[in-house]
Amino acid sequence: MAFFKKIQQKINGLWYPKSVTVGKPVKTDEVADRLAQISTVSRADTYAVLKDLAGVMADYMAQGRTVKLDGLGTFYYTAVATKQGVEKKEDVNASLITGARVRFIPEFHRSGSGRSMVRSLISDNIFWVELPADAKTSKPEQGGGDSESPDEI
Template identity: 30%
Template sequence: MSIKFNVVEKPQPGVVGGGVKKWYASVKTDGEVSIDNLTKEIEKFSALSEADIRGVIIALENVIVNEIVNGKIVRLDKLGSFYPSLSSEGSATEADFNVSLIKAAKMNYRPGTRINDALKTAKFKKVK
């Protein structure tokens, strides 16, 4: 398999009127994989039942959510890490900063070595 992509023209960031436009690769996704699909695939490599696998996936989601909102980094070995980050307005001094300046909390994902290694060897195919 390969990662499909198309080419899109994009303006120069931060330049009024777009500046010099260039062409860039953009991933052309090839569908989605749901929990049902993942469950069926995992079942092929496991002695667990579909219900057990689904239960573990849902429980993992619940645990990750709980830990992230408590400011923890969730490390899943070769799968990668989930960690919280914040977006905020700035203040002139540290003393002037207050919680009302926080605009949003986000969850970030950093892939593990196995996923990064797989992406390094990915093949690409241009599509229209």
């Protein structure tokens, strides 16, 4: 099940549901345990592969390639440029790039009728439950960078 709270936006005064997370983030060892339970691979082997996955992906993306993981989605870099543009095309160079972001597009497939898309990371059985306004929620851990948190509207 997924959780939401009622939030009033300051900019327009309207109310919206806002998804929130609860509890502590699921860690690599928990994912490794679960994968080991549903496969023939040991927890130690699964954990080792998961720990090395980020470095392998970073190496491929540093080569200018995207990384597509079947059933999950596609990861790729985008450049973050200085706020100051330049007037001439020939003045554009790598020194204007101040950083990089990792972007992610979840894998999707079309439904049986072909009319709608289904994202692989969104359960077909998602059930939304309202949390009271005073319920404790958790912020996802930030892994460096300023990515949007999953509990944003």
